Amino acid sequence: MEKNEDMIETKNQPIPLPSLKRLPVYHRYLTGLKEEGAENVSASDIGGELHFLPIQVRKDIALTGIIGKPKLGWNVNELINHIENFLGWNNNKKALIAGVGSLGASILKYQGFRESGLDIVAGFDINEKLIDKEVNGIKILNMADMPKLIKRMKIKIGIITTPASAAQETAKIMEEAGISAIWNFAPATLHLKKTTIILYESMVSSLAVLSKKIEMEAKKIINARKQEVDYGEFKMHQKV
Amino acid sequence: MEKNEDMIETKNQPIPLPSLKRLPVYHRYLTGLKEEGAENVSASDIGGELHFLPIQVRKDIALTGIIGKPKLGWNVNELINHIENFLGWNNNKKALIAGVGSLGASILKYQGFRESGLDIVAGFDINEKLIDKEVNGIKILNMADMPKLIKRMKIKIGIITTPASAAQETAKIMEEAGISAIWNFAPATLHLKKTTIILYESMVSSLAVLSKKIEMEAKKIINARKQEVDYGEFKMHQKV
């Protein structure tokens, strides 16, 4: 059994984070294919549908350790299983969420996490009106009782959706109670032990990317027009 | 004026996306500093607080075109302004959101977007109970009226928070009405014109990153223990 686990571990290659983000996208497409009854799928099938290059799909999928067949591609079911195993969707991880405002509630209501191996067992808030209520079948408890539950259930993952002003304090409480990984949705930088894993989720950072993309696209169009004008006036120096 | 705009445009360097995501984080820290009355700030001040290397901070900030003073760093106010200008937070962009479920509502309620230059002018839904209601002062309208409003207000940014099953259709309607950039929170791949900008926001992809980080950390600890044992048994071959 222990030996077997060692066998299953794919060679200790480093895993590109972008690959990690793409794998759930492949998985979503594949489950659709499975429902349609598809047997096999190739890198160009996946890439064509999801707008990735086939070589990138091949590289990403190679990480899961699956062996495909030249000319056929991979078996759809087998590939789904390999991705799930690789991403750890088959061994559930317990988590809890602190702050059940509108964002926290929307996370509690999202069905996709459970099948991705994340089991949110409770929510915590300081708002009396929310305490002892349920959201999507998940009980909201008093924030004061959070450390107790973390210890009792040995919870390792904490999700923070409190206001920014409460994020640091909440994170510290989580850490001291035994949480080792924090998924932080509050717009605040956390100061924790080096060994504590933090993943920041920032919509404002995403928006920055979107805005720049829009700006660049606009500039591209303007430059294209400028060039047209240049040509129209018989100017020779392109500035592309 | 036109000439001036050309001057302000920093040299046409490519902008690393990760830098773009870090700039709002710097901005948040700087506004805090400003409130505390700080005059100047250095790369190591910022890096020390936010856990970045000073050289990375310097590189990122150089993108904004600000000129610092050796030994002093940058003027806090000036730096805030440069970041805001660079990210386009000073020229508002109108947007609308389709799907006012719990996630859509939490986006409507989030105050941070407005100061980041995103002005969500309306929400749309098919749920009769939501139509003509307001969320955070923003009116919810009938989805059927979305194209009209896009055209009338010349809105270019659409946010999708519908169920995954409605995302493609919604995106297509947005595109046909004149939207040129879509921020998609639904777990669905969109098929649109090549020129339409799409930014995917996927919590499941983020979760994949968090899970792997946890798994790697666990493995690191196990390996460290193995090594201790190896040393304990006077074995010579390290496997790190």
Place this chain on the structure above:
DNA sequence: TAGATTGTTAATCGATTAACAATC
């Protein structure tokens, strides 16, 4: 068998980090 597709090794591209001269 011929052709398509995998898996692997090599080349390119982009982002981070290092080194260091300029300068306040």
Place this chain on the structure above:
DNA sequence: TAGATTGTTAATCGATTAACAATC
């Protein structure tokens, strides 16, 4: 002046893309 910090050029690292042999 001496020391700290910027801004720039070079080196390294990581991810993507290309090339191609293996093979079904």
